[in-house]
Amino acid sequence: MRISKVIIAYFITSFLLITSLRAQDRYQATWESLSRYKTAEWFRDAKFGIFIHWGVYSVPAFGSEWYPRQMYLAGSDEYKQHIATYGPQSKFGYKDFIPMFKAEKFDPAAWVALFKKAGAKYVVPVAEHHDGFAMYKTSLSKWNAFDMGPHRDVVGELAVEIKKQGLIFGLSSHRIEHWWFFNGGKKFDSDVLDPKYDAYYGPAHEENESMSPEYMNDWMMRDMELVNNYQPQLVWFDWWIEQPALSPYKKSFAAFYYNKATDWNKEVVINYKNTAFPENTAVLDIERGKQGEIRPLPWQTDDAIGNQSWGYTTNNTFKDARYVVTNLIDIVSKNGNLLLNIGPKSDGTITDQETQVLLGTGKWLDVNGPAIYGTRPWGIYGEGPTKSASGAFADQKDPFTWRDVRFTIKGDTLFVTALGLPDAQLSIKALSIKSGNGKIASVKMLGSNQKVNWKQKDDALLIEPSKTYPSEYAVSYAVLFGQ
Template sequence: MATLEPLDPSQLPEPVDVSDNSRALSMVKEVIDQGPFEDTWSSLSEYRVPRWYRDAKFGIFLHWGVFSVPAFGSEWYSRHMYLEGSREFDHHRAEFGDQKHFGYKDFIPSFTMKDFDPDEWANLFRRAGAQFVMPVAEHHDGFAMYDTDRSRWSAARMGPGRDVFGELMAAVDRSWLIRGASSHRAEHWFFMNGGAKFDSDVLDQRYVDFYGPAQREEVAPNERYLEDWLLRTVEVIDKYRPQVLWFDWWIEQPAFEPYLRKLAAYYYNRAAEWGREVVINYKEKAFKLGSAVYDIERGAMGSINPEVWQNDTSVSRNSWCWIDGQDYKSAPGIVAELADVVSKNGVLLLNIGPKADGTIADEERDLLEKIGSYLTRNGEAIYGTRPWKISSEGPTDRPSGSFVDQSEPAYTSEDIRFTTRHDAAGEYVYAIVLAPVADGSVRIRALGTGSGLMTMSVQSVSVLGVSEEPKWSQAWDGLEVDLPSDQSDLFGPVVKVVLAPDGSSA
């Protein structure tokens, strides 16, 4: 059995009184009333996705929190440890004892983040090629990673005893990246309800402000909870000014609808005051089309989407937070996922899970460094691009929808994703090959004269990151490119094709 020091109730900070929200709600209404956005879907539909986000293509997500102390199962440990019959329930009793005497709260003293170095983290994310950073502000467990005035249960007052969220945001600024924040607070309404079904510390009145309502999923959240959700989110907006705000799925519950409109109008109006362009990410149908950016969890589109969208996924298949026994994806698989997303007008938000001591696992560092190395060489085909006429060619299908990343497609050198860009010098098409090329040449069928896609002639062909000009020829059935010898044995090459109007010199 593990020996961890449980929480000492005598050392708890004093509870925070949030019974009267009238003044804070009046402030929210005042910001909404001042415009330019009203809290109506018709007004919010006037929102436009900023160019910086369309160009960014790649961000880092972070699931960090108390759940990294038990490091078992997933970031849902705080729920599953109270569900009789689950692996986590049995594991908890075997390792830590009865949930009445050692509950989830008792992991907090061991969540120290003693080796947390925010500037080192931000520099790693910058080397990885990320353009924005999205730490979890509060997960379903109700433990805030930021300095909140609405709860004593936060990293600023307990565990690390510091505003780790704020420190990371400041480091992100220093690295010239963009701040983001995710809120998973909505799900806290029901998240610990398993512990209300037997004699556990969830029923201890001393900790009710942590374990939350612990209500049944079938019961809609009441107005007081919804107001608290709104004001906690407003607090994150005003204290930290994130330019991306991400929400998990449960906000699609009908009870949240008027509060979502208020939140979006408030955020967009605050951003107008700051002179910043911002993004809200949502799942399912929580927001009306065009009022925010649609997000697919561990997902993919089947084809080019007319509106920019986002895929949030993780370096691990089996957990978003740090656990023992991660099932990691490969660096080439993540790069292929990035290329697939970008070719279909999407942005990839890639998650890592730091440890309880504030360090990032070597395996996750290695993945980020490899992705960064690839983007240093081939980023021209990713950043600032737009979808081409088609997104892809090749024999390997990638399933569309949510939760489709549990296995890695066996891509071949015939599997290609396309992006494009325009500037004063001309139009470019990038053919991103998703696997190393074994025989020294690649045939790009979409760029053949018989594809029906080539309304402009090929002016020149090059391979990104290679100074040597390749030999190439265009035929009815494809563009054949002989690759230089110094190709990566890990990633496929990226072929850059410069197009010229018909009649121009080739």
């Protein structure tokens, strides 16, 4: 039986067309192609996640998670502390902390249960910090938690438990900064100079030295291995990926990751800082700071409960739950998410201070979650006398008060949240009759059946204080408009 040339041509044309369409659906390693990215809806809905800085640096527990760098910088507090406690760096180096990092009380199920009780919707453990010690099982380095120290695949165990308990799993890589992280140890007699440990302490170049193609390729290979092995739905990068030389590798990784997400039929997020990615190709993250106004594109604050350190130290001080809750509300009203960090101890336990902050935050979200989860910014983020911090490394120095209100919206419901518990009449100018934002039909307090006494006047919506409130720190009202 003969097949006509017309039929053959038809099938060839159809095959080429389908192949072409499929190729168009795939991301290419160009900023133009990557600009098709749309922020994951799960991320926009989640609003609140947990960051985990845990590694070998929790053993010395002094200064901060930058101890491994600082201990090799002559004259620093960490340098002096190290010699006084452990001896000279030539005899006892950072590598010698690894056998002391046992994580004997690490219970991933208990950790995730706590995060879930805190109201978090996603969890982002640090897969590898600047110190170059991988907290996961890797084929690219023997310096990892599976082959040394705890002898456990920490990231892998957390990934399984996070997904099992219904949260979104992400991870962070701080690997790129390792290029220069241990360079202080080359300037005096230390174990960084011992060629036996080049595979760990190296390259230890100066910050102004251009990265080698081999190093940048290794960075990308490690990130790809993490994606392939653990299927994270969020990958967070620290600031130094903004180096221009890394641009082709960033584009290649982003295309690879976004295409993997298509294969998995899942939505994913890349977090970057500063200008490391064009803003419409990934999601901006602001360290220990926030936006002063609504940002049209979704964004994220990464902040720590600990004030001095992201990792565990014995002298860290901590934010309280009220600070976390009121700033979460402020961030969400401006189209942002909060990624809140904890720093567990070297044995795998979470500090009592951080535990109490997490539980306090979760208790508030149990009542007021509808004003946070799944919401979107309104026309304005809020009003009130207290100036909001803005930018990176900008803590909220002036505490919010109940006279400060924030707006979020979901469907037909406008949520109005006072960043405190009003003990006098609450006046909201943006919801006055003259504002033109609509005639109010009802005002109800979340978590309570008690009647809310309110009146919409020409110059403001007035809400009378309640005798009791269903939660601490802040109160949310659901506002519906009439015709």
